[in-house]
Amino acid sequence: MSDAGEREALDPRTFLEHATILQFAHPDGPLPDGGRPYPDAEHVAGLPRTDEPYAARKRKLVDVVTSVYEAEPSAGRACGLLSDALTSMRVEPRFVGPLAEAVASVDPAWRRRVGRELAYRSRERGKVTVGLALLSGVAGPRDAAPVRLLGLLSRHFGETAIRVLRQIPGAARDLVWLAERSDPWRHAQAVEALCSLAEPVTFGWLLREGVRPGEPSVTNARTIAETVGLADVVGDDEIGEDVVEQAGQLLVATTLRGAGNAELRRYNDAPTALARFARAAGRMSATFDRYAMIVSLLADLHVGQAATLKWPGDELGWVRATLERLLDQPAWAGVLDLAGRSTDPAIYQRARWASLVRTTCGQVPLPELSMDDEHSRLAIRVSVPDPALGGAVETSVFVDGRPVVAEVFAAGPAEEPEYLLGPDHRLHAEVEPHEVRLAEADCTEGCCGALYVTIERRDGEVIWRDWRNPDRSSLDLPTVRFDVGQYDAEIARAENDHSWEWPDRSVARLLRARLREHPDLLGRWDCHLGWVAARPDDQGRVHVSYFYPNQPAGVEGLWLQFVAVIDLPAGDPEIVADEIVRRITDADPRRQQWLTGGSAEAARQFGFDWPVRH
Structure with a gap:
């Protein structure tokens, strides 16, 4: 043959x-x-x-x-x-x-x-x-x-x-x-199909396997909760600890700001399901994954969508307190302590996250009366997601104790602290009014909107007015007035508070500052800084973006984007940041392995191979 x-x-x-x-x-x-x-x-x-x-x-x-x-x-x-x-x-x-x-x-x-x-x-x-x-x-x-x-x-x-x-x-x-x-994509599509069929024989599987953390199926979380009747499931007196955990993980998935149609505020039974989970959570034996799950729920109950639900009476406070007491029990405190001594960097960083979130939750201002008849109070806290789940680091803004962004904008997370609290001082109030974007849709502003407010300083007070969402003509929020002293003090405190950072994020902040303060470091190679990022779900790395020879916004002609992905050594963030600056800029940073954007024509003109897309 x-x-x-x-x-x-x-x-x-x-x-x-x-x-x-x-x-x-x-x-x-x-x-x-x-x-x-x-x-x-x-x-x-x-x-x-x-x-x-x-x-x-x-x-x-x-x-x-x-x-x-x-x-x-x-x-x-x-x-x-x-x-x-x-x-x-x-x-x-x-x-x-x-x-x-x-x-x-x-x-x-x-x-x-x-x-x-x-x-x-x-x-x-x-x-x-x-x-x-x-x-x-x-x-x-x-x-x-x-x-x-x-x-x-x-x-x-x-x-x-x-x-x-x-x-x-x-x-x-x-x-x-x-x-x-x-x-992951076909898994999410199959889960959506199963929810539409609503066959009881599949409910157990949907609860166990319907959502894969960090994958597209998270967008089905709310639909799964509705399909399986989550509030009834978690309220069953005979519920086992594994089912309690599955219910908790599903509830966490509905709180993720990047979850699209899984958005918790659209789940009508959310308060009931959360309250019944709090009652049932004590059935679970203590593990660190379960500890982290409860911490994620507590964070949302304090600063996220769960805090904005229509809770009967003081049930929100009861749910918070019940979960806090559970985590304070010796067995649960022990799993956190053990994780905090782990030699596995991922477990150690997750334990550090859990401790910081619990501390932050204790500092979140409760709803309160205004200082006087005229002025509201501003409070700002940074919300960091579970590193195992990914998601955006958000700047949570509270007005009189209420998480204003979470209440009025559901299409995506609030802006990151580097944007609102960074060196551009976007939340500073000046005599000249300026508009600030507080949140943007996960897709893009042009697709599903954003939340803007105009800030100005006038006659000894700071005014937030003219709220708008380009995707919603019906947004009608009242003008808010703050005492200038309280406002300026809170902005200054928030801008200088880096206690929420993990080491990677600290290095990223310092890198960004050094490269902005010394543009010649990249400029000697005709490169221009774009963004610097350290992501909760990508521990041990920073990503540094820069353009050559032009930045694309408002520029005609050819350009390329490079993203240097740097594995971070252990050590003091200041020393590590200096080392990374030298690693990127002492030799030509226009390296083939870091080329990520631009065009095939620009790559050809500048002598690079255009990356093959798989």
Whole structure:
């Protein structure tokens, strides 16, 4: 047998066979690189490319499929005609929705027969895609197994397979099977589908596995809580400690400001679920992960969305106090002490975070009356998320003890302290009014808005007025007046308070200051500082961004962005910052491994290789 013949005999003949073989080799998934390389890699590379817009390409595919149906209603003969027509076409996964909608009125039997033939027997991804689109809404129980196998090829068929499975009666367990073996994005899509089905048989899995910390599925947290009836689950007198922990983790996920539609304030049963969790939390034996979970909830109960809920009576204070007392018990205090002595840097830093958050929560001002009949009181605290969960470090602003940003803006976190409390002194009040952005949507301001306020100093007081959100014309907040002495003192205290920082963040602050104060350090290489960051979920590193030769904002011409990712040595932050400055600037910082942005043309012009995007 020739080499080519041997390869053909060994290689899978269809995509379904390809998925089956890979699943046998990787039974718990997800498949490496989403199942690539695909069997048709050479075929796809040879397909003609076109400059036609998306709408035209989508329309062409719909026309091909519908014209074959109209010309040949016999499914057996239509399979061959449609297969031949698709051989020379590039079919993208995003065509599935429009195609499924376009063929919704087509004979279901025709769609099932042709869809199965294309999806299960094709060696070309475009034909498999069209086959799955035809099966959408008409597939039966016998299709669940092959469709879920194709869904393992997540880079091309994952989302489409989930679309088909969610419409097959009794396929909820197949969605669970696929979710368990999927990459983070497809896992989140499968969880969303399971929530829409609301099959009680999946509720236990949704509570245990529906949210993966730090992954896209966090956006489903509120929907999961509503689907499984979390408030009733955690209120069960027979609840076990593992279920209490799962409920707590789900509640934490709903508090994350980056959780999009998981936003806690939209969960109607949130006060009930939180109160019942507080009652049940004592059932759990003490572990450090559980300690950190409760600390995250306490932080939100003091400075986040939970603090803004409509609590009956003094129940908010009771929930806070109950959880605080639990963490003060010897067994729970012991796990924190043990974590604080850990030689594992991640555990040690997380323990330090937990201690700092508990201290900060104790300093948060309670709702209180104004100083007098005219003036409100300002208080500022920095909120740091659990390093194991990631998220933004926020500047929490309190007016008369109320977390004003959390109350009126749910699309994203408050601005970071480096932005509001840094060297630009954005919260300083001057005679000349200026507008300050207090929060921005996770996506972008242009997409889902931001929260702005105008600040001015007038006649011995500081005035916050003209609140606005570009995404909401209905925002109507009252003008707030502060005593100038109290306001200035609180701003000065907040700007000089770095007790919330962990060592990486301190190094980042010092790096930013040195590179701003001495622009010639990067300037000798014609580079210009962008941003410097140390992230809670990326312990032991700082990221330094800079541009060459121009910054992109308001500049015409070519430019490149570099991001130096620096592993930090142990030591005093001042000494470490000086060492990092030397490491970046003593030699040319325009290094290939740090090139992250700009354009391929700029890279070519300046003698760099444009990074390959995977």
